[in-house]
Amino acid sequence: MTIWWLVLILAALGSAGLAFIWLAVHVTNAGDKGTDAGDPLEDAADKDVEHIFNNEFREELRNRGRLHFEKIIGENAMFLQQDLRLTTSQLNEYMKTEITNKLKEEFAKYEESIMDAKQLAIESIQKTNTAIDEQRQIMGQQLQKQLLEEKQRILTHFETNTADIINHYVLAAIGNQIDLSDQLEYILGELEANKQAIIEDIQHGA
Amino acid sequence: MAPEPLKLPVSVTSPTDLNRLLRELTTIDEQLLQLRVRQPGTEVKLPKTSQLLDQTVILNGLNLLQPADRLRLGQILRAVQQRAPVLHLSFSADPSPEFMAKLITWLRQHIHPFAMVTTGLQFNIGAGCIARTTNRSFDFSLSQNFARNRQLLVDRLTPPAPAAAPPEVTTP
Numbered sequence: 465m466t467i468w469w470l471v472l473i474l475a476a477l478g479s480a481g482l483a484f485i486w487l488a489v490h491v492t493n494a495g496d497k498g499t500d501a502g503d504p505l506e507d508a509a510d511k512d513v514e515h516i517f518n519n520e521f522r523e524e525l526r527n528r529g530r531l532h533f534e535k536i537i538g539e540n541a542m543f544l545q546q547d548l549r550l551t552t553s554q555l556n557e558y559m560k561t562e563i564t565n566k567l568k569e570e571f572a573k574y575e576e577s578i579m580d581a582k583q584l585a586i587e588s589i590q591k592t593n594t595a596i597d598e599q600r601q602i603m604g605q606q607l608q609k610q611l612l613e614e615k616q617r618i619l620t621h622f623e624t625n626t627a628d629i630i631n632h633y634v635l636a637a638i639g640n641q642i643d644l645s646d647q648l649e650y651i652l653g654e655l656e657a658n659k660q661a662i663i664e665d666i667q668h669g670a
Numbered sequence: 671m672a673p674e675p676l677k678l679p680v681s682v683t684s685p686t687d688l689n690r691l692l693r694e695l696t697t698i699d700e701q702l703l704q705l706r707v708r709q710p711g712t713e714v715k716l717p718k719t720s721q722l723l724d725q726t727v728i729l730n731g732l733n734l735l736q737p738a739d740r741l742r743l744g745q746i747l748r749a750v751q752q753r754a755p756v757l758h759l760s761f762s763a764d765p766s767p768e769f770m771a772k773l774i775t776w777l778r779q780h781i782h783p784f785a786m787v788t789t790g791l792q793f794n795i796g797a798g799c800i801a802r803t804t805n806r807s808f809d810f811s812l813s814q815n816f817a818r819n820r821q822l823l824v825d826r827l828t829p830p831a832p833a834a835a836p837p838e839v840t841t842p
Contacts, residue, residue, distance in 0.1 A: 623824055623827070626823075626824070626827055627816075627820040627823045627824050627827070628820075630823060631813060631816035631817070631820070631823075634796070634812075634816070635794070635795075635796035635797075635812060635813055635816070636796075638796075642796075642797045644761060644762075644763055644765050644766065644769050645766065645768070645769055647797050647798060647799075648769060648772055648773070650797070650798060650810075651773070651798060651799050651810060652773075652776055654798065654799075654808070654810035655776070655777075655780075655781075655801070655810070656780070658801075658808050658810075659780055659781065661806065661808070662757070662781055662801070662803055662806075662808070663781060663782075665803040665804060665805050665806045666755040666781065666782060666803060666804065
């Protein structure tokens with residue numbers, strides 16, 4: 465949009481310059497055509513005019529016109545230069561503003577995109593956390609259940625075999641340390657308890 | 671008058687001892703028989719008796735120089751050998767003679783007057799013994815005792831179940 469404005473301004477300045485040039489040429493041609501009339505008065509006037517506006521005067525006028533035109537051209541060039549500088553500064557300001565606005569818009573979009581991505585990431589993390597919590601809870605329950613089962617199994621195994629283990633250990637540990645003389649009372653007690661059965665087996669045995 | 675029944679010393683514990691007594695008695699009988707046909711003037715070597723036979727003879731008041739006593743002792747020993755009940759007892763260690771004497775004394779007082787015992791070793795019984803008669807086996811070992819009282823041990827090892835909480839009493 466700024467390029468088009470610049471082109472338009474340059475075209476306007478060019479048109480104004482061309483208009484000045486055409487006007488100067490037209491005025492010069494009009495002065496040349498007026499000398500061709502056939503009236504004596506007019507001829508006299510023309511002569512006077514010729515006398516007054518002789519070639520030197522015309523040359524003087526041309527020079528003045530040329531100088532005036534150069535002055536106008538210079539002034540216009542200065543105005544054009546000022547205008548061009550002003551336009552350039554405005555254009556710079558405009559470009560700066562536009563670029564700033566554009567950058568702001570882009571940054572806003574970028575920030576919005578980042579916020580959206582952040583929000584998506586947060587939602588995803590929250591979902592993941594929720595899934596992890598659920599999974600952890602399920603795993604915790606399963607682990608607790610397995611622990612209870614294992615504990616129960618070990619307890620059952622312990623209760624089933626502990627007595628045998630202790631008996632075996634006691635027999636292995638102290639079995640050979642007990643003197644037979646100390647066992648006599650126990651052995652006689654057991655024999656006394658089974659005396660009748662032993663006697664019956666002896667009497668009725670083969 | 672009926673002859674007194676034979677008394678066996680407690681040192682005679684097993685059929686092996688009986689066999690030893692019989693062999694010894696036979697040897698003495700043969701030696702005394704040989705002495706009877708000896709040449710006059712030859713050196714006489716009296717047979718020696720073991721402590722087992724001495725105890726048996728003294729306990730029963732016999733005189734081995736008398737053929738009748740030797741014959742009677744031999745007959746009775748053979749009868750005992752054939753009829754005496756034999757118990758096989760397994761221990762965790764070799765029993766001492768004193769232990770066997772006390773055990774044989776009890777057995778002959780309460781089970782049978784001529785009860786004989788053979789012993790064996792079973793190291794895994796810990797303590798006590800395993801008695802085996804003709805047809806039956808009696809396990810008096812400590813391991814068997816533990817097995818019998820296994821539930822008692824389990825009950826002591828198992829923590830008691832928590833008692834039910836008493837009902838709450840609400841005061842108005």
